[in-house]
Amino acid sequence: MRSRPRSIFMTMMWGVALAGGSAFAESPQPSDAASSRVALAASASTSRWTEEFATGEGTGELVRTREGLLFEPYAVMRRPEGLSRLTGLYTFPARRLEQPVDTIRPLLQASASPEMGVEVDVRVRTPDGAWSEWRTASAGEVAHLPRAGTEVQVRLALLADEHGRGPVVREVRLEGSLEGGASGEEFQSLAALSYRVFATREGLVGGTTANGHVIKSNDRFVALPSRRALASNGGSEYQVKVCYPKTGKCTTTSVWDVGPWNTKDDYWNPSSVREMWKTLPQGKPEAQAAYQDGFNGGLDQFGRRPANPAGIDIADGAFWTDLGMSNNDWVDVTYLWTSGGSTPTGLVIDSNNANNDSTRGYIQLAGTSWASSTNVAGYYGSNYLASPTAAVSEPATFWFYLPTAATRTIDAWWTAASDRSTTAPFIIWDANGTQLATVKVNQQANGGRWNTLGTWSFPAGWNKVQLSRWTTAGAYVIADAIQVR
Template sequence: MIRIMKAGRVTAAVLAAGAVTALAGAPAQAATTATTATATWQENVSTVDYDDVNVSAANGTLTLADAAWHRTAQVFAGSEGSFVTAEHTLGAAANRVSAQLSADAPKGTTVDVEVRGRTGVNAWTEWTPAGTAFKTAVSSVQARISLHSDTDGLRPAVRGLALSADTAPQVNALAAATALTYKVYGTREGLIGGKTANGHIITSRDHFVALPSGRGLAPKGTGDYSVRVCKTDNSRCEYAPVWDVGPWNTKDDYWNPASVRYEYKDLPQGTPEAYAAYHNGYNGGKDDLGYKVGNPAGIDLADGVFWDGLGMSDNGNVNVSYLWTGSGPTGLVKTAGDPMNVRASASTSAAIKGLAANYARVNIECYVEGDSVTGTFGTSTIWDRIGAGHYVSDTYLQTGSDLPVAPHC
C-alpha cells in the first residue's frame, strides 16, 4: 500500500519490475486496455461517482469533500474519504499491480493506495497494498485511494495516479476450496441513518456487516466481499455483504495468515486485535487508533442481521465464514430488496435456517431439483446448496449462466 504521510508536495511510488515513471504533476488520463504482460497506464481521478465516499474532484485534483466529516469516533478519528477507479482490463494476466501517486499531503493527512484484481465473473482478490503480489493471476484490476485528515478543515490532494501490472514470483498459496471460518465476538452496530465506510446509508433492520479492515470492504451496492455469520450452534445463519469498517480497528484483517496480515502479525490467525487487547492487554488494551477497547468484537452486525437473521438478543460469539477466501462457483443474491429465506432443503415449506441478504455473494457447492420457484431470474426447479443444509432457489442468484454452475449434489 502506498501511504503518504509527509508535509507538502510529494510524489510517492511502490516500485516493481516495469514500474511507471514519476507523474510529476501530469494530468490524469482515461485508462486504456493493456496490451502487454508489463503494462502501465494513468487512472482518471477527476470524476467522482457512485462508489466514492466523501471525495470531490475539480481541475483534475481529488480531495476530501468535507474535511470535518466523521463517521463514528471509535472507527475513524478525523475525516475519511475513498475513491475507487474504474475497472481496467489487462491485455495479459498479471499477479501484481504497482502504483505511483502524485499528491499534496500536509502534515496530519495521509493518502493510501490499494488494488484488487478480478479472478472470475463475481470474484475479486482482497484489496491489497499496491506492489504486493496477489494470490493468483488476475484479468482486470481496480485501485482504491483512501484520504484521511486528522485536522478538521485540512485536506490532502491527489493530482495523479499511475498503475503498472506485471507478474511477480508467487509467494502465497491459492485460496482454499473452503472459506476460512473463525469464532469471534459479534456486536450490534445500530447507527440508523449513519453512513457506512462504503457510503451506504444505514436503514432500520438493515442487512450488512462490518469487519475491522478495509481489505474486505465491498463497494456500495455490491457483495464482492460477503460473509456467512451463524450462531455458534449453527441453528441460524445469515449471508451478508461487508459494507462497513469496524469495530475498533481499521487495518486488522485477522482472518489472514501472518504472511499477509496487515498489522498484528504476532497474533494467531483468526484472533482479532480487539479480542487480544480486551482479554490479554495486548497493545496496552487499545486499538490501532489509541482507543481503550471496551469489548472483544471482531465483527459488527447490522440490526437486521442481528435480530432477524440470527435471532440474537445480546452481543456474543458467532461463527463467521469469510466467503471470498474460498474458491469455486458463486452467485450474487438479487431480490426486490428484502433478504431471502435460506431453507433446510429444496422446498418452499422446508425449515428456515436463516437469511441471505440482497447483494450477498454466496458460494455454490452443488445443486438439486426441488419445488418450482419464480424469482428474479425466471422460473426454475433448481436449488443451490450454499452451505451445509442451506438451500436457496437458483432463480434469485445471478451466476452468469442459465444452467447450473456447480455439480449435482
C-alpha cells in the same frame, strides 16, 4: 498513542508547497528526460495506465475539482472509533490488461500535510470470476497481488488529519508487471474459513459506512476490521454467513463497513499474509487479544483500550431480526470469499426486498402462492420463497437495472431438497420486452451456491429474470436470489 497516518506515496524526491498557510508535501512533475529514463529502464512487459477521475465513484465527501480529487470529510458521520482517522474511498472501474500482472506500482501526484495520507488498494479477478481481496501499496512500495491476472481494479483511500482536512490527488498513474511477486495467498479451499468471534450491533442509523452506504433502519450488512474485504457500495463481492448458536438462526450478508476497533486486522487470513499483528493465531481478532490477553499493551491499532473483544459489527436488521440477537454476543462467522467460488461478484437481487437497493434491483411476485420459508438450510440472505408448481405462470420476477447496454452473466441461488422441481424454468427478458432464453434447472441439486444460467447481451434499462410456476406438477420451485455479473 494513536498510530500516525502514513504519508502519501513518493515516486521521487518531494518538494514543499504552501497552501492556506500550511505546509504540504507535493510530488513534482517529472521532467521529459526523467520520464524517458524511467521508460527505458522499465521492462517491455510493463503495463502502464492512468486512471480518469471522471470514471470513478466515491463516498460523498470526495469532490472532483479542477485541482484534482479533494477529500472533505467535515460533516460525515462515522463510527466513533474511526473519528481519529477518517478515510474516503474512490473506486475506479475494473480494467482489463493485455498481459497478466502480479505487481502494481502506483505513481501519484498529490498534496497532503504530514498528518494526511493517500493509499492505493488493488485487487485482481480470479479465473472463476471472483475478486481477490484488496491489497494496499505502502508508501514508496508496490502492491503484490494474491495471484497474477489480466483484470485489475484500483481504489484510492484518502486519509484526513484530526481536524477533518483531507489531501488532494491530481493524478493516478500505475505500472503493472509480472515479476513472480504474487504474495502466495492461494490458500483457498473447498471449505470457507470459519471462526467464532464476538459480535456487536452496529446501529449508527443515518451514518455513512466506509464504502459510502447510508445506514437505514433495520439495515443488513456487517463490518470487518480491514479494507481488504470491503465490498463496493451495494455490492456483494465479499460476504459472510453469520450464525447465532443461541437461536440457531443464520444469515448471509455483505461487508460494507470497516471496524470494529481496527482497520488493518484481516484476522481470518494466515499469519504469513495478515496485514498487521502477524504473531497472533489465525482467526483471533487483535481487539480480542488486547481485551482478553493484554496483547499490544491491551490497546488497539489507534492506541485505545477496547471495551469489548469484537471482531465483527452487525447492522440492526441482521442483528435483531435475522439472527434473533438481543445483546452483543459470540457468533460463528464464515468468510465466504475464502472458499474460491461461493462469493458473488456482481449485483445480487434477493427474495427479500429489505435486502435490495430498489434503485438497482428488486423482486416482484405474481399471485398469492409464494410463501417465505427458512425450512431448508443453505438459503441466501434471511429466507427464500417457495411455490407449488402448476399450469400457471405467476412468476417471481427479479428486476435489475443497467445504466448502459452490457453483456452480463446471470446466476441463481436456491435451496435443494427432494420435493423441488427438476425442471424449474427461469425466463430471461431484456428491457425491450424480448425473451432471450428459458433455462430449466434441477432444484433438487446444487443448493446453497451460485449456479450459472447463462450470459446474454442486455440493453440499458430494467431487465428481468422470471422464475415461473408452470412446469411438471407435484413439486416446488424456489426463488431465493439471482446475481448479475
